[in-house]
Amino acid sequence: MSDRLLEVFSEGLSIPVAELNDETSPTNTSAWDSLAAMEMVTLIEDEFDVRLKVAEIMKMRSIGLARTVLRGKGVEGI
């Protein structure tokens, strides 16, 4: 079963899924700049059909933290 969240980040960062994990963050990934962050907010909202508040976006400082935020919003299967 593929990881939908990793696929979203893979698209947003243009990095293969295999090179991403929950530790991936702006500090260890140069592609994760402010424009990529903006794009990923859109991708995440479209993929998981959620609306993120500013505070939630700010918490998403790694893929793992994004996963935590989305689970907290009731997104299942990630």
Next chain:
Amino acid sequence: MTVTDPSTVVGLTASFTPQPLVRPLRAALESALESVLGDSATAEVLVADFNQVHQTLLDPASSFEKPLDRLLVLWRIEDVFSAAVTIWVIESGDASALVADVRQLGALVAQAAAAGVPVVATIPPVPEFSWLDPLDTRTSVRLTVLHGQLVAAFVDGIGQAPVTLVDLAALQRQHGSARAHDTRNDLMYHQPYTSEFAKVLGTLLGEALAQLGRPTPKVLAVDADNTLWGGIVGEDGADGILIGDSFPGNGFRALQQGLAYQAANGALLAMVSKNNEQDVEEVFDNRSGDMVLGRSSFAAKRVDWNSKADNIAAIAAELNLGIDSFVFIDDNDVELDEVRQRLSGVEVVKVTDEASEIAELTAGFKAFRFARVSQEDRERTAMMQIEADRKSAASGALSHEDFLRSLELTVRVFEPTEAHVGRVAQLINKTNQFNLTTIRRDEAEVAALVADGTHRVYAAEVSDRFGGYGLVAVAIVETGAERWDVDTFLMSCRVLRRGVEDAILACIAEDAAAVGATALRGRYVPSAKNVQVADFYTERGFSSSGEGQYDAVLPIAPAADHVTVLRDA
């Protein structure tokens, strides 16, 4: 086989963050190009620095890393003229300065187009404000009037220059402002749109770009029965066909109104009908009160029993027009199919039996969607370019220097206090592009340097006649007795290319000379993002004195005179 470079380079400058538009834009452009150039058609979209519309128009070549095939200009009144329009909405007052500024922006668009790169520009939407009730009638009436004035001024400024306009105002209206606008994205990213609307807008822009230089379909060849009217005149008689004010004739009447409108805008109408000519003539005679189109509306008529493909080809020969300038409109699939197969290049449009689709048929003619100011006729365009050149020479073409002077730029350079430390640290940590050394420091480190006797921290606030930009630049200098070393020099992209950086550097040099130092040293540390400042010091007369190290002897040249520099006492 024509040899055409399959790669189209589009330069995009916008008053907001346009990146979400790029993907749908490129997809729409590539798919449209593929139909002309084949599968190898590719499009590349280069994005200029954020909210640098004036600067990009003045100097497109240095705003993009390679020569452009097309320039796309996206702007909103509330971005480019933020302060002026906000004040106007809140306090009313005189809008004449704003109107003049918008006309000047139109003139800049014309200037860029006259320089040779085809330009697509948006008609800006009615300004939106998160704090304003959109149904506040008093303000919405005033805003609508102002918007009309500003759009007129923009179009007037463009004049006859070869600029294609895309009506962003109309698109936003059609889509619904509430569904188009996303306040969170606007506040966080300067990206005003929902992802849904970004896709719609990007696609429309891609289509507009693809349309440039494409021949516009000029002839609308229309069938008569069940197209211009409901029913079959040969069977129902002129009095029996459905056309007029009441349903379902009113759907066909709307279609005729649409065709009349297209004709008024330069299209030619041709009638291609399998009928006895006598029957059709009777309709013109007996139903003229119900019809919108009359005999004289048609530049050519073929009412006989010949093949419609043959008739269209004959009309093309008669009007001396290429077959690819024809659109064929009919309700009969067999007729449509024959034309499609035998006359490749003719666009075919089917008239269904659904009243609403009939009434809306001409609204779907995308070929007529993008206003071309003088795009239709190349010779005319060339003449108008000369005219535009002459006019701009007479009125004094705006140089970059003139523009900078007209900005009334003020830079306040000061030593930050405790109140500024947060903002200074924020800039230090988030500025990537205009950042000479990309040394990151937290608030405590900044506060320590502010207090430290061996360093001086500079901050700069910038404003111009459009409004204030706040604290947007930071420099940190190690103040040696003989030589001052610039450790950090960074600036927000919002104030790029206006001479702000020179004003700050001049202040540093002046302060150094004032306390007896004789040299100024700067460093450039390359990062993935800061290549735009690689030559910052050499461009300002510093000489290289080692890897990434540049020295100047004091004093250095003062800042350009278009900047008013304020220093704290």
